[in-house]
Amino acid sequence: MKDIPAIRAAQGAPRLRDFHQARWDEPVIFELSAEGERGVLVPETEPGIERAVGDVAASLPRSVLRAAPPALPEISQNRVLRHYLRLSQENLGADLNVDVGQGTCTMKYSPKVNDVLARSPKLAELHPLQDEETVQGILEVMYRFEGFLKALSGLDAFSLQPGAGSAAVYANASIIRAYHASRGEADQRREIITTVFSHPSNAACAKTAGFDIVTLHPDADGYPDWKALQAAVSERTAGLMITNPEDTGIFNPRIREFVDAVHEVGGLCAYDQANANGILGITRAKEAGFDLCHFNLHKTFSTPHGCGGPAGAAIGVTRKLARFLPVPVVTFDGRRYHLDYDRPDSIGKIRPWYGVAPVILRAYAWVRSLGPDGLREVARVAVLNNNYLLKKMLEIRGVSAPYAKGRRRIEQVRYSWADLTRETGVHSEDLGLRAADFGVHYWTSHHPWIVQEPCTLEPTESYSKADLDEYAAIIRHVAEEARRDPETVKTAPHRSTVHRNDPSPMDDPRQWAITWRAYRRKLRETAGSGRRKA
Amino acid sequence: MKDIPAIRAAQGAPRLRDFHQARWDEPVIFELSAEGERGVLVPETEPGIERAVGDVAASLPRSVLRAAPPALPEISQNRVLRHYLRLSQENLGADLNVDVGQGTCTMKYSPKVNDVLARSPKLAELHPLQDEETVQGILEVMYRFEGFLKALSGLDAFSLQPGAGSAAVYANASIIRAYHASRGEADQRREIITTVFSHPSNAACAKTAGFDIVTLHPDADGYPDWKALQAAVSERTAGLMITNPEDTGIFNPRIREFVDAVHEVGGLCAYDQANANGILGITRAKEAGFDLCHFNLHKTFSTPHGCGGPAGAAIGVTRKLARFLPVPVVTFDGRRYHLDYDRPDSIGKIRPWYGVAPVILRAYAWVRSLGPDGLREVARVAVLNNNYLLKKMLEIRGVSAPYAKGRRRIEQVRYSWADLTRETGVHSEDLGLRAADFGVHYWTSHHPWIVQEPCTLEPTESYSKADLDEYAAIIRHVAEEARRDPETVKTAPHRSTVHRNDPSPMDDPRQWAITWRAYRRKLRETAGSGRRKA
Amino acid sequence: MGKRRSTAHPYIPNSARAAKEAMLREIGAASEDDLYEDIPEALRFRGRLAIPEALASEPELRRHVEGLLAKNRSCAESLNFLGAGCTQHFVPAVCDEINARAEFLTAYAGEPYDDHGRFQSLFDYASLMGELLNMDVVNVPTYDGFQATATGLRMAARITGRSEVLVSRAVSADKLSKIRDYLRPRIRVQLFDFDPVTGEPDLASLEEAISNETAAVYFESPSYLGVIPSCGDDVSATAHDVGALSVVGVDPSTLGVLAPPADYGADIVVGDLQPLGMHMAYGGGHAGFIATRDEPRFVLEYPSRLFGITSTSVEGEYGFGDVAFERTSFALREGGKEWVGTAAALWGITAGAYLALLGPQGMRELGETILQRSHYAAKRLARIPGVRAPRFRGAFFHEFVVDFSRTGKSVTRIHRALLRRGIFGGKDLSSEFASLKGCALYSVTEVHTKGDLDRLADAIEEAVA
Amino acid sequence: MGKRRSTAHPYIPNSARAAKEAMLREIGAASEDDLYEDIPEALRFRGRLAIPEALASEPELRRHVEGLLAKNRSCAESLNFLGAGCTQHFVPAVCDEINARAEFLTAYAGEPYDDHGRFQSLFDYASLMGELLNMDVVNVPTYDGFQATATGLRMAARITGRSEVLVSRAVSADKLSKIRDYLRPRIRVQLFDFDPVTGEPDLASLEEAISNETAAVYFESPSYLGVIPSCGDDVSATAHDVGALSVVGVDPSTLGVLAPPADYGADIVVGDLQPLGMHMAYGGGHAGFIATRDEPRFVLEYPSRLFGITSTSVEGEYGFGDVAFERTSFALREGGKEWVGTAAALWGITAGAYLALLGPQGMRELGETILQRSHYAAKRLARIPGVRAPRFRGAFFHEFVVDFSRTGKSVTRIHRALLRRGIFGGKDLSSEFASLKGCALYSVTEVHTKGDLDRLADAIEEAVA
């Protein structure tokens, strides 16, 4: 009789997981087609209707009709389902792994009960144009949830319309534009100031909204550069759009001074609170003096990321900017909830209807399941987890946490493997892919790539000490392996669903193929040209 | 630019899947415990209740109270979910693989829409004792579904109470007993005749019901032995309980003569129709003269197998036996549905309440989605698939389909690898485990192990030609490998979640451990005795 | 319409003509009919099945079935106090998520390798139940608590080699019916009384009935009438004194606060998992557990599958497989113990997840909350003129008998009044126990708020007035 | 009560005291407060959040939220004819199963290796849409059709280097508002008319407005008013004549029977995926697609992610990854095209599954069924005195304008009467289009039976009487 737990304990503490991801080797869906198979049937028209209207399609003008049916595959229901279930297993997902490697994305536990509520036919089968009388429940959810956000930010009015964080940043930029336009300063105020460690969307969305972007770099300690800000502000300044804590996990302690300086020159300040998870109930937009802010519901408020949406976001403003919010807004007359469209100064529509209702409902339920104390506990434990993981990470040779040496971080940490890369030639990306062989991974962070060989870890409140210990043990193992056996790391992953891509088609217009039909065509063309060449 | 489809085509036609099952290497759930973690919280009692009743637990007699809390693990919700989601991926499941290897079990597609319906709160939140007035919908489903089974069997009365096929076989044995008792022949009629290729439950359940079992073996052609039957019947015969087609896939063409012979001596005949998938609407219990029958809803009627239940079954009888059916039965007065308990001759209860309602609802929906033509098509395509796979299998060297040479089979085929085993020393079990490395498998069939080195394949109507071709290609590959490289086959699986078990603890009382606590205790004891010995 | 008739059915890929023709060609048959060559013409059904035409599209199917279901009024839409063997508890969303996973939902009987998840989650389940029950052996679930009880008693008879069991009269008529049917072939069933005042097992009646032929004494905690026996060890001792086994049925949801039967001498513990994370589903949420000590004379008498832990060819890897498979009817047909077959494994997995979610603290709090709510309810009802609650003096957990006999109104009449107010009153016991005419069994759990209980009391007050 | 306050929260494992203490010890901090050292006291929020107390247990939470939802009356409980950009179609159960899979639901941005399933299923999606649209490039979905339209127009402006777009007047006020807001910084938006009789694009009005500064002409099939343009190639040709692009918004559910815009000259095709397997969810089911030919000048102007197929280091293995990632704001911040971020990928996966389930035959039958039902509805309504349906003579698919102006009753009044009968009448257009006072837009799809449509007609007949 073997003592398996003892053997496992002897294999490491914590032991590395002997992992292999599901690998189904599925064809592309078109390859599953078999003549005549059907996946679902459509209701047939009743004879009474047929008799009354005949063959309507045949009566339409030739020019509007499709000549041949679309070349979709023909697949039975069982096989379609099997295809997608297999593909689903070939995905990690926050429900499946210790998902701390997608730092800045606040991958946290999305409670199943909230999904159940969001899938209720009482929400799923609501049309957005129904009479207000028939949608009092969801309007109440929206109205109340806006109230929660007011409490969490200290700002005065909210809209839940934006479909995600970047859309919210864009909407805030639009409001800033509208505000200055309302004062006749639209042409003068063309600059948005941001920091390089604010999420890239602050720059990109403001640019899309028509502004010029002024980007501040950090000072030597990694804090947003106060001198640079002072130099940047002017009568051209439309506003400041900034994340805090920044994507490095560092909180800008002079944030109030930044805001004041921008206000001084007549600009507005928008707080990207998509990183709010570590400061919920600890510090707010109001105290820092912001005019606008936004939250990501799919980050801080736990709604699931859905492979990249549907998501949801909220924008909040002070009283003076409320009139610019998107239409409609939800109002309450003490008895009933309404949708108010009569807002002449509004920037108009950001997205259809009133926001991503199932996401809002989940976020509402999440707040209700925690209450005021629970929300603060979320923040405190997220920060505890982050600083614990920081401690564990810094025990690994070859990694560093640039900037603000010895200071605590808030919600995440941007690390650097520059030392290890110098020593071994193994890049951060390789380490992340090798970690995938143990059922976790990390990404190498988005822009800016100022921190060399970066990775960003954000443990949130959702992971236990044991989870973080396991994660750190995997990263330690991988880093040590980079010294011992760099080839294994550089050719990883070995135990994921698939192996390293040939990247060459991805940036080559002759080879890239974004659909199966394009791929087949290019293969034919290549074969043809190959033949011609030969 | 690589032509991947062409490469894949060159790798075989059909190509073997390059498969690996998910492997998460999860600990036993107790190993996940961390002091103080919680998975879900229980509603707290309102202060008003506390005030009114105080600490009720403390007021109970000491002798009824638990001394120490149960030593359950303490785990956060996220981690519990993650554990089970990972374990779920470590399971094949009919939704995930071409599940034709569990022959005799009729693994077919369980439509998702039926699950959705079965999970409706309108069913999930019904208490079985609710006033009839509040459960007219589900009673109507039951009543109508019994009607479908009457049509499919030709018998007169049904009960949906049994929880699965074997429970139905038992209930039928009970009815046979009650019938003979009602005629004062209980002591005389002590024998149930069955065939060795009828499902083992026919023998086991009848035995449990108090009967002695007479088992007929097949004749040289593999058909139930007509001479043996004639020799077996006597005034001791209580009944015949028999599957047809048998688990070999062979249909007994003399079934009517068997039934008549048993009737002649005063016995009753029960038709195990759990293999009915291939004969739905083609041949029925009535035409063969049976007095009783049963269907498995989780086989023929597509309700999912749930890792081994919840399942459901139905028993049907002729008019003369209707009074013995379990209580209650569903009745209809032309306006309302009722549960009739007033049945003095009934055998009583087989299971709580009236059957496994969500399973019945799924089966009802399945029949409705097919209609009379669709049900016949199910049978015809199941038989077509089976004979197609038979053809493909018999092209593989080393396998045979014993008995009834050259004849068609109905729903499944019991194959034999005896030739291959003789040649290579590789056993059927090894082949099945090696097949698992390609994402499918088969089992080696249940009792009787008369067919040497058996496996039973049953493709049902749910699989396409491409699925069957893939399956046959895998089996062919594995069989050829058994010649080429028997060691690889004998040590399989290599790409499943886990590897070959050490079987020794399983039949050794000192080592077997059916719970974690027993395992820990035995490890301590072994360690102790080891120390003592040393 | 007609044009669609040749359409392949979504559930039958090879009903597509192209595949069918290719396959028939391959096997050398002209049509599927040829494949039925072994079925004589006399046995062929040539009629048309008397089954309604297909609702082949999902929307039509859903509209029809949802229309039927809409005729039900569920406990989610009403206030329910029915229990009596099927209890309305809260079901955590994670339990539903797990048992809806396609892999668990549609797996069946794969090998320990390709279905490792099923084996491990059922081993986890048995291990969690083992702690709750303080027992070392727990089966892969059988159908339901009725079956577990009946099998537990047959196991006891086999273990002791005796052929009589004593069953407390405080079990449900339905369960007793099942026991009688299941034991009839070989085992006599005798009843012993409960104390009319406390509702507890009547030790004198038991002593009188017990003998050297007794294989087992069966009683429950709580009993069908809601009463928690405080004399469990006396009952067990009485059984043991004559060489019989103590078989106890227990509601597992009580065991965060109540002593597990093993602690008062039970040899075989049986019951139903429905309270541990299963919806009532009109009786579809049942699964039966059987637990014993880890002794071969017990283990080898289980008919169910038993999953054990072992090592594999890879160091540090957990493997799971069947313990003592040769006991089973799969291996031995009529030579096996009773039988084994498809039962209720998915609910075992679910109950395991439930226990892992609740944990020791949760199970305790659940018990405490239920005790407080049910006692509050009894107290409120007892204030209503003519209503006695609880009817028995013994301790109770979530259920208790309410005696309406002095209100002058029948239970039927009172409950009809409640129904009009959207309340499902408890199980009417009037015809089940001669001594309990005018009584009903009310179930109160963690799902009932104070407001719910006050509403019940007010409604009854009006109904009996 | 109080005793539970120290309980760890189920969503926050390290709120358990033991873990917290161990971790604080490890990092050398006395309490979590120390970790906020960088946040100045003046910025600290010291109040209590004005948020209601926790409903920490699931039953309490569910009771509360379900109580709120119960105040809604859904289209499942009523008969709905609202469309106008969000359409009630049937959603196959398999679609819901797939998008409820934990792995798809909770994945985000893993690598092509550990999230292979996400990459492949979105490549599958784009490929399926490509066939439906007859286009070679389809993006990973953006937020919704509004965004797809607005981005499509900005793409056209970048591609042509021009700064004016012409938009058909037959678009919704909301979409126009979005377009205006999104294009305001750099692009002028001009409108051209639709024909008051047919509802089709007015070519004369277009000719008049178009110029060498026009970057794009935008129109829809069907238009917001339900009309299918039969002159699509004329509109496209008019655009092409001046070097502008033809940008067409299309409802993908029509494309089993209607010609894809690429076939009548569209250069950029945009729209919303909601009809392909998404519930309406009060507007939560939207996702936007953008499709073009496979030319670098188009491809390099997409802001969205584009997934492409490639080989890997294992022979015969499919790999997927980002095409031309350097376009994006992830790579270039403000130097990228517009921006990329979380959008609506899950609905892309779902739409792919939907198209795979329906197949060519299903998409055709869907279109035919909808055409027949909507035309039947129009015919029935047209028989009602004073009601004109359809208001426009152009061909229509699932939506058509009903003109009540000659009934003497306002749309509001008629619809209020319908609501009392459990019917949600179509979108009132009275204030949206000056020329359509007294008109409403009715949507009829495969979910409406003949009985439903007859019921609508009868109800309207009564309401206008």
Ligand SMILES: Cc1ncc(COP(=O)(O)O)c(C=O)c1O
């Ligand atoms: C700080 C910050 N701001 C904005 C965003 C953009 O959010 P989204 O991806 O929802 O567009 C993110 C996304 O992770 C973020 O971390």
Ligand SMILES: Cc1ncc(COP(=O)(O)O)c(C=O)c1O
């Ligand atoms: C022919 C036959 N009879 C009876 C049974 C027993 O059914 P169950 O497993 O539901 O007890 C089976 C099971 O597969 C079977 O195939």
